[in-house]
Amino acid sequence: MRIGELARRTGVRVETIRWYEKAGLLEEPDRSASNYREYDKASLDRLTFIKRGRDLGFSLDQVSQLMNLTRSPGENCATVDAIAVHHLTAIDRKIADLTALRRELTGLVDSCAGGSIGDCDILRALSPEGDHESAP
Numbered sequence: 001m002r003i004g005e006l007a008r009r010t011g012v013r014v015e016t017i018r019w020y021e022k023a024g025l026l027e028e029p030d031r032s033a034s035n036y037r038e039y040d041k042a043s044l045d046r047l048t049f050i051k052r053g054r055d056l057g058f059s060l061d062q063v064s065q066l067m068n069l070t071r072s073p074g075e076n077c078a079t080v081d082a083i084a085v086h087h088l089t090a091i092d093r094k095i096a097d098l099t100a101l102r103r104e105l106t107g108l109v110d111s112c113a114g115g116s117i118g119d120c121d122i123l124r125a126l127s128p129e130g131d132h133e134s135a136p
Contacts, residue, residue: 006039010047017047025050025064058087 007014020026026046029037046067053063062083069080111121 001039001044003037003039006044006047009044010051012047012051020047020050023060025060025067057091062087
């Protein structure tokens with residue numbers, strides 16, 4: 001299949017597929033007599049794996065590590081578990097940060113009395129000196 005078909009079947013943009021090839025995540029395919037890239041089922045499977053890993057938020061480095069681990073199906077999966085736990089810890093940290101951010105912004109929005117810009121608590125909170133008139 002050509003690159004456009006591979007892109008359509010995986011939901012990955014053509015430019016991204018080419019980038020994955022340059023980065024070594026996806027092997028460069030054979031070329032047809034007319035110099036078109038010709039992808040096989042293995043390329044489709046590999047790109048689907050990359051896309052799913054990225055959809056789950058794994059970094060490209062983590063996806064690469066996980067793909068490399070698939071080459072040793074008889075090995076213990078402790079390394080896979082460690083990568084996933086590390087990623088899950090990072091997600092939990094981001095959720096905690098976002099929860100704190102939401103709580104702070106909710107407090108600012110709730111404090112809005114609907115008055116004039118000069119009395120806006122949200123703008124006052126954003127200003128370095130607590131006075132929105134000095135803000136850019």
